[in-house]
Amino acid sequence: MATAAAPSILDVRADFPIFGRRIDGRPLVYLDSAATSQKPESVIAAIDDYYRRHNANIHRGVYTLAQEATEMFEGARERVAAFAGGQTETTIFTRNATEAINLVAYAWGREHVGPGDAVLITQMEHHSNIVPWQLLCEETGAELRYLDVSDEGKLSLEQLDAELARGDVKLVACAHISNVLGTINPVAEIVGRARSAEAVTLIDGSQAAPQMPIDVGALGPDFYAWTGHKALGPTGIGVLHGRRELLERMRPFLGGGDMIRTVDFQRSTWNDLPWKFEAGTSMVAEGVGLGAAVDYLTDLQMDSVRAHERELVGYALERLREVAGVRVIGPRTAEERGGVISFELEGIHPHDVADLVNRENVCIRAGHHCAMPLMRRLGVPATARASFGPYNDRSDVDALIGALAQARQVFGV
Amino acid sequence: MDDLYRDYILDHYKRPRNFGELEPHDLEAHDHNPLCGDELGVHIRVADGKIVELRFHGQGCAISQAAASIASEEYVGMPLDEVGGLDGEWLIELLGIPISATRRRCALLNLKVMRGATTGDASWPNGGG
Numbered sequence: 001m002a003t004a005a006a007p008s009i010l011d012v013r014a015d016f017p018i019f020g021r022r023i024d025g026r027p028l029v030y031l032d033s034a035a036t037s038q039k040p041e042s043v044i045a046a047i048d049d050y051y052r053r054h055n056a057n058i059h060r061g062v063y064t065l066a067q068e069a070t071e072m073f074e075g076a077r078e079r080v081a082a083f084a085g086g087q088t089e090t091t092i093f094t095r096n097a098t099e100a101i102n103l104v105a106y107a108w109g110r111e112h113v114g115p116g117d118a119v120l121i122t123q124m125e126h127h128s129n130i131v132p133w134q135l136l137c138e139e140t141g142a143e144l145r146y147l148d149v150s151d152e153g154k155l156s157l158e159q160l161d162a163e164l165a166r167g168d169v170k171l172v173a174c175a176h177i178s179n180v181l182g183t184i185n186p187v188a189e190i191v192g193r194a195r196s197a198e199a200v201t202l203i204d205g206s207q208a209a210p211q212m213p214i215d216v217g218a219l220g221p222d223f224y225a226w227t228g229h230k231a232l233g234p235t236g237i238g239v240l241h242g243r244r245e246l247l248e249r250m251r252p253f254l255g256g257g258d259m260i261r262t263v264d265f266q267r268s269t270w271n272d273l274p275w276k277f278e279a280g281t282s283m284v285a286e287g288v289g290l291g292a293a294v295d296y297l298t299d300l301q302m303d304s305v306r307a308h309e310r311e312l313v314g315y316a317l318e319r320l321r322e323v324a325g326v327r328v329i330g331p332r333t334a335e336e337r338g339g340v341i342s343f344e345l346e347g348i349h350p351h352d353v354a355d356l357v358n359r360e361n362v363c364i365r366a367g368h369h370c371a372m373p374l375m376r377r378l379g380v381p382a383t384a385r386a387s388f389g390p391y392n393d394r395s396d397v398d399a400l401i402g403a404l405a406q407a408r409q410v411f412g413v
Numbered sequence: 414m415d416d417l418y419r420d421y422i423l424d425h426y427k428r429p430r431n432f433g434e435l436e437p438h439d440l441e442a443h444d445h446n447p448l449c450g451d452e453l454g455v456h457i458r459v460a461d462g463k464i465v466e467l468r469f470h471g472q473g474c475a476i477s478q479a480a481a482s483i484a485s486e487e488y489v490g491m492p493l494d495e496v497g498g499l500d501g502e503w504l505i506e507l508l509g510i511p512i513s514a515t516r517r518r519c520a521l522l523n524l525k526v527m528r529g530a531t532t533g534d535a536s537w538p539n540g541g542g
Contacts, residue, residue: 351449351474351519355417367449381450381472410415411423411475 008393009308015040016391029362029399034179034340034387036229046292050285058284073284076291083294085215086241092274097206098128100225100240103253104202105132115141117170120163122147123377124178127370129204149377153181153330164197171200176208180369181330182340191221206230211309211339213302216241233293237286247273254279305390309339312388316397323404339388347413350384356407362400417510426475431485435468442530446518451477455526464491476516481523497532500540
């Protein structure tokens with residue numbers, strides 16, 4: 001067993017006000033960052049400052065407040081784009097990653113996918129990267145096909161090649177990191193092979209953006225979607241990075257204010273990128289908050305965040321092996337994983353596991369994790385899942401292990 | 414002793430009463446709780462307007478499975494037309510454990526399935542939190 005006293009790579013818990021919270025006099029052990037992250041003081045303060053000192057609607061007003069609000073929002077977009085290696089004009093703010101994927105399914109998919117075409121996704125996708133494609137295929141008569149997930153939670157590039165060789169795949173959509181298995185998928189390979197086959201690619205980076213360096217420009221997908229609230233930012237804001245040539249040719253997703261250049265009685269013309277895809281008043285405070293979140297992550301350095309989570313996951317995998325009856329799902333080593341560990345505890349349903357460890361203030365998730373097809377593939381009704389953020393350290397893993405031992409005692413297993 | 418996972422709850426979870434299949438049967442229903450993946454089905458035999466025998470089957474958390482087992486002992490012998498009148502409060506009182514809002518549907522799944530089988534009403538029962 002590794003010593004619990006070993007220092008973590010990052011030591012930033014004090015930056016997150018929620019960890020001052022006590023429940024029944026005891027501290028919080030938050031292991032559900034794959035669902036949503038906690039927020040640093042700087043993000044909370046940025047949103048507070050925006051509402052207290054700068055709040056105005058953006059893009060139109062000529063007065064000082066409106067100019068400040070516009071600069072804060074568009075400045076955040078520049079930093080969010082730079083954080084992910086994207087360009088400012090092709091970085092579109094959406095409500096969340098789900099909306100970003102739907103934007104592509106509607107505005108690109110309805111124009112380019114038809115009967116006889118195929119959309120290729122994987123068995124490990126979150127519902128947000130399944131259901132929009134089901135709707136598209138139902139509507140257009142295209143076929144929805146899946147890449148299999150191996151028993152170790154991995155995709156096969158050979159199967160990808162075989163699928164692409166059929167010549168009908170119009171779009172490949174895939175998670176960068178699985179929110180259940182933790183698998184880091186070989187997205188550069190997937191994007192490259194899809195591109196050679198003239199298929200458009202969409203990568204769901206919801207789990208990856210918060211925990212590893214992302215360079216959308218170098219990676220080269222046509223679309224890359226992620227969400228703010230998993231990346232230390234507020235809820236209500238997501239990001240879509242798109243390839244300029246595609247975005248320019250696409251019709252708008254939602255119609256309304258701000259996305260137009262001119263509106264006549266019968267027709268309208270569209271605003272420039274990125275605003276063509278941002279109808280209605282934007283989520284200004286949320287954009288400002290996400291700007292502060294990427295500033296914070298940039299200061300930490302994403303290489304360090306990744307190293308921190310890899311170290312923690314390695315420690316957690318090692319300690320989970322000490323608990324009798326634990327079966328970890330997904331890749332075996334921390335190198336192949338993001339900061340997510342799904343597991344089963346023999347004799348105790350995951351829902352009961354989550355309830356029992358909550359008595360020790362250990363927050364983990366139980367259920368299908370919005371990945372019901374993957375649960376079916378794995379042959380489990382549900383899993384328990386622990387996931388990590390930059391604020392976690394080894395003491396959180398130790399608390400989980402202790403709480404699991406107590407759970408086994410209660411159930412007499 | 415644990416407030417929620419009392420000995421009798423764990424006993425019913427590990428050794429559920431009236432579990433399995435019943436062939437032939439007169440009534441059946443199957444349902445699930447999408448929140449946590451609990452699923453439960455029931456087969457019912459009826460004579461003279463009463464439930465004479467039933468079997469639950471499915472998988473899920475201790476609360477959903479123990480609740481089905483405990484309630485099954487009440488359902489046997491009950492006139493069919495009484496099942497539709499049962500509510501969540503009845504069931505949670507029967508279980509005798511504090512059920513939080515997040516576990517309510519786990520506890521009520523068996524009653525939902527029973528009402529579905531006997532009245533065709535597959536909505537979640539009212540009451541009990």
